[in-house]
Amino acid sequence: MKRSCIALLFFILLYRVVFGFESINSQYPLKDPKIPDGERAVYTVENKNSTFKVEEFVKISRDKRYYIVKSITQKTIKVLKLSRKTMLPLQLDITTDKKEYKIRSKRQIEYKEKAKKDTIRIIGNFDTKYVLRGFPFENPTPLIIEFLTESEAQNSSSFQVSAHFVGKEDVIIGGRVIPSYILEIRYRVSGFLVLFKSMLPRTKIWYSIEKPHYMVKYENKGGRGGSEETRILLTDYSGWKK
Numbered sequence: 001m002k003r004s005c006i007a008l009l010f011f012i013l014l015y016r017v018v019f020g021f022e023s024i025n026s027q028y029p030l031k032d033p034k035i036p037d038g039e040r041a042v043y044t045v046e047n048k049n050s051t052f053k054v055e056e057f058v059k060i061s062r063d064k065r066y067y068i069v070k071s072i073t074q075k076t077i078k079v080l081k082l083s084r085k086t087m088l089p090l091q092l093d094i095t096t097d098k099k100e101y102k103i104r105s106k107r108q109i110e111y112k113e114k115a116k117k118d119t120i121r122i123i124g125n126f127d128t129k130y131v132l133r134g135f136p137f138e139n140p141t142p143l144i145i146e147f148l149t150e151s152e153a154q155n156s157s158s159f160q161v162s163a164h165f166v167g168k169e170d171v172i173i174g175g176r177v178i179p180s181y182i183l184e185i186r187y188r189v190s191g192f193l194v195l196f197k198s199m200l201p202r203t204k205i206w207y208s209i210e211k212p213h214y215m216v217k218y219e220n221k222g223g224r225g226g227s228e229e230t231r232i233l234l235t236d237y238s239g240w241k242k
Contacts (some may be wrong), residue, residue: 027117029143030087030134033212035060035067041214042236048229066090069130080127087120087134089127089148109148119144120163128185129205132163133213137181140165145185160188171206171216173234180206180216201228214239 039058044051056071069080075098081091089109096103107123115121120143122128128145135143145161166184170177185203206217218232 028086028088028115028120029117029136029141030120030131031136032084032087033133035133035212035214036239038238039212039214040236040238041234043215043232044235046231046233053235054232060084067130071126078126080130082127082130087131089121089123089131092123092127107148115146116144118142119146121146121148123148129215129218132183132205133207133215135163135165135181135183135207135213137165137207137209137213162186162188166204168209169206173216176240178216179209181209181213182206212239 035058037058037060041056043054043056045054052073054071054073056069059068059070060066061068065084067080067082067084069078069082071078071080075096077095079091079093080089082089088111091109092107094103094105109121109123111121118141120131122131122145124147142162142164145163147161162185164184164186166182169180169182171180172178183205185201185205187200189200202221204219205215207213208216214234214237215232216234218230220228220230
């Protein structure tokens with residue numbers, strides 16, 4: 001009897017550790033876009049100060065529960081861990097190679113409370129484009145974005161960021177036509193923050209209509225006097241037929 005009770009307790013604890021995360025977020029609005037193991041994408045990034053290439057790889061963890069995304073530029077390596085079931089970000093490691101030293105940062109997320117059905121969670125700009133691959137494109141509904149690195153302003157009811165489906169468009173890359181969904185990131189402000197409304201960016205993201213909904217294009221205009229304007233365009237993708 002004693003052994004049976006110990007065994008039962010063990011399985012209860014195991015269930016809470018292994019499945020607790022999924023049960024907490026079982027009603028999460030994002031779904032697995034079925035990213036293939038070994039996916040590779042190359043992007044060209046253009047901003048006011050520079051133009052550079054980004055190469056990104058996606059692997060599926062051995063237990064099949066997570067996506068591991070690795071992004072490589074000349075000076076920075078980012079590694080993101082996502083839940084396949086919910087597309088929730090779980091960990092982000094960043095290594096920046098300076099001329100005389102390296103900077104490493106690590107952010108690990110532990111979820112203790114359910115997100116609202118219309119709310120998604122992100123760490124920052126990098127994971128946004130992967131998290132939103134799980135957007136409910138077939139039955140689109142606006143989703144509020146909750147930042148996991150919230151500042152006092154972002155946590156205020158006077159400031160809200162949300163993702164909206166705004167249509168479809170064919171994106172042409174090197175003669176290749178890619179039918180795409182368009183998402184728009186919108187910023188709602190009220191109270192004294194209205195004074196800073198002109199500083200808010202205008203952001204659109206294009207995703208392939210065909211699964212796994214890889215990002216095709218990204219445009220960020222305005223904000224901070226236009227100094228942060230950025231354009232990202234996909235130039236090569238492992239799933240394209242040669």
